[in-house]
Amino acid sequence: MDAQSIKVACSNCNLRELCLPMGLNSAEMSKLDDVISTRRRVKRGAALFSTGERFTSLYAVRSGFFKTCVTTADGRDQVTGFQMTGEIIGLDGIVSDHHSCDAIALEDAEVCVMPFDQVEELSREFTTLQHHVHKIMSREIVRDHSVMLLLGSMRADERLAAFLLNLVQRLHARGFSQSELILRMTREEIGSYLGMKLETVSRTFSKFVEDGIIDVKQRYVHIKSTEGLKEIVNSQNCR
CATH class of the missing domain: 1.10.10.10 (Winged helix-like DNA-binding domain superfamily/Winged helix DNA-binding domain)
Known part of the structure; x- marks a missing residue:
């Protein structure tokens, strides 16, 4: 993984409408820019994070494609989802402060790093952001239910x-x-x-x-x- 840190401003990003809430004023957006200030590059086949790794951040996919997968009891890889540009990865780590799956790049990719403690702190300050974080979590739950329906019936x-x-x-x-x-x-x-x-x-x-x-x-x-x-x-x- 390329550990290079690149300054990025959400306010100038053409993906803003996909991964961040609309309705933040310029002062709020400036604070968010300070929090989400780095990008990470992940080479095809490399892990953005792995099972058991300490959870620190959410990641917004800026470019590229990922799969999330878990290892079953008999050692097989089970794919649990595919994530693309504008989607958020890493929510699995919130519950136990450790990631419960691997996130693997399916092609060369780049993500914006969103340190969760700072995002959480800001979301208490901006109700728009808090509502958006809740929406992202809800979307993941709905997606899980859809997959269960797929597999079950x-x-x-x-x-x-x-x-x-x-x-x-x-x-x-x-x-x-x-x-x-x-x-x-x-x-x-x-x-x-x-x-x-x-x-x-x-x-x-x-x-x-x-x-x-x-x-x-x-x-x-x-x-x-x-x-x-x-x-x-x-x-x-x-x-």
């Missing part, structure tokens, strides 16, 4: 369709295409996240291609029919 094709729809929706919120995406994660990592075998992931991708719903060239995916994916996901409501 959906067929393989429904899981993959829901995953692709969620991914493209999050990317679109960041100014990317609504129908094209580059998968930063492997088929195996997708399978780990969705509770599917690698063969099942590959077979389901192939079925979507055959049905004319998507085109796939290695990691490039073109969604030809968003409605087709939505129909697959919604089909569970018709059973």
